[in-house]
Amino acid sequence: xxxxxxxxxxxxxxxxxxxxxxxxxxxxxxxxxxxxxxxxxxxxxxxxxxxxxxxxxxxxxxxxxxxxxxxxxxxx
Numbered sequence: 001x002x003x004x005x006x007x008x009x010x011x012x013x014x015x016x017x018x019x020x021x022x023x024x025x026x027x028x029x030x031x032x033x034x035x036x037x038x039x040x041x042x043x044x045x046x047x048x049x050x051x052x053x054x055x056x057x058x059x060x061x062x063x064x065x066x067x068x069x070x071x072x073x074x075x076x
Contacts, residue, residue: 006049011028011030017051
C-alpha cells in the first residue's frame with residue numbers, strides 16, 4: 001500500500017489552515033486530490049497532525065537500525 005510522507009500531509013493541513021480549498025491545498029503539498037479529500041473527510045476537517053515541523057528529538061531510521069544491531073550484539 002502506498003504511504004504518503006508525513007511532511008506532505010503536514011503541508012496539506014497547513015494549506016487548509018490558511019484557507020485553501022482541499023484541491024488547492026493538495027496541489028500545493030504535492031498530494032493527489034482524491035487522497036487529500038479522503039484525509040479531510042476522515043479527520044472531519046481538523047488536522048490530526050501537529051502543523052509545526054518535528055523538533056529533531058526523534059531517532060532517524062538509521063539510528064534505530066544502529067541501536068537494534070548493537071542490542072543484538074549484546075551492547076548496552
